[in-house]
Amino acid sequence: MQHRRLSFLDKLLCEADAVLKTLSSRGERASRPSPAEGHRDTRLSEPERAHVAGLMRVNHTGEVCAQALYQGQALTARLPGVREDMLQAAREEADHLAWCEERLRELNSRTSVLNPAWYGLSFALGALAGAIGDEVSLGFVAATEERVGNHLRNHLRQLPEEDRKSQLILQQMLEDEQRHGEHALAAGGTDFPQPVKDAMSVVAKLMTSSSYRI
Ligand SMILES: [Fe+2]
Ligand SMILES: [Fe+2]
Numbered sequence: 001m002q003h004r005r006l007s008f009l010d011k012l013l014c015e016a017d018a019v020l021k022t023l024s025s026r027g028e029r030a031s032r033p034s035p036a037e038g039h040r041d042t043r044l045s046e047p048e049r050a051h052v053a054g055l056m057r058v059n060h061t062g063e064v065c066a067q068a069l070y071q072g073q074a075l076t077a078r079l080p081g082v083r084e085d086m087l088q089a090a091r092e093e094a095d096h097l098a099w100c101e102e103r104l105r106e107l108n109s110r111t112s113v114l115n116p117a118w119y120g121l122s123f124a125l126g127a128l129a130g131a132i133g134d135e136v137s138l139g140f141v142a143a144t145e146e147r148v149g150n151h152l153r154n155h156l157r158q159l160p161e162e163d164r165k166s167q168l169i170l171q172q173m174l175e176d177e178q179r180h181g182e183h184a185l186a187a188g189g190t191d192f193p194q195p196v197k198d199a200m201s202v203v204a205k206l207m208t209s210s211s212y213r214i
Helices: 008-023 046-076 083-106 115-132 134-158 164-186 194-213
Strands: none
Touching: 008 046, 008 115, 046 083, 046 115, 046 134, 046 164, 046 194, 083 164, 115 134, 115 194, 134 164, 134 194
16 A cells, blocks of 8 residues: 655644543553453552552553653654654553553542643653654653653552552553663663753652642
8 A cells, every 4th residue: 555645734633633532531442451451459448549549640641741752753753763663662652541541440530630731741852852863762762761660660669569450550561661761772762861861850750749649
């Protein structure tokens, strides 16, 4: 089949569709079943339920940011040799988004109202990194995944021992994010200097502390 070049309007419509899918809580179905599927839910105390919901809301916002980052990069990056890898990673991020959303529903909770703002910021950063060059773009993915891995490990330590469902979701996400980071570096991504990573951690902290509550 012959592929026609997308016009600017086509790209704009694709982008609007992606934004709506990510932010509307009616995104694309996950390509893999949730790792929590088939596992019995446990009865949590109210403070435990609220805490787990806060953590899962943070993870959900992180996945909204991942979608925005990939969308932003897709707009400006060239990435000819690694496009397939990036597309596979983006599909896995869509799974994470759906799994977190589902778990939040099971916990009788909701996604963060701040998601549109974080989407906008991540989209802009992804587009900027992509415009600078593929090494920076891939380096940005690697440094982001490193930050995400740190907070997933932290959340896994905080989950109640009996909440198997949330544990299984976060464990699979951690495995996927580590692979995304490794692939981005192996594909030629720049290993960002520590001060840049520290600045990214400050922004990530702002995201996690706000999404936990609102
Ligand atoms: Fe993810
Ligand atoms: Fe990832």
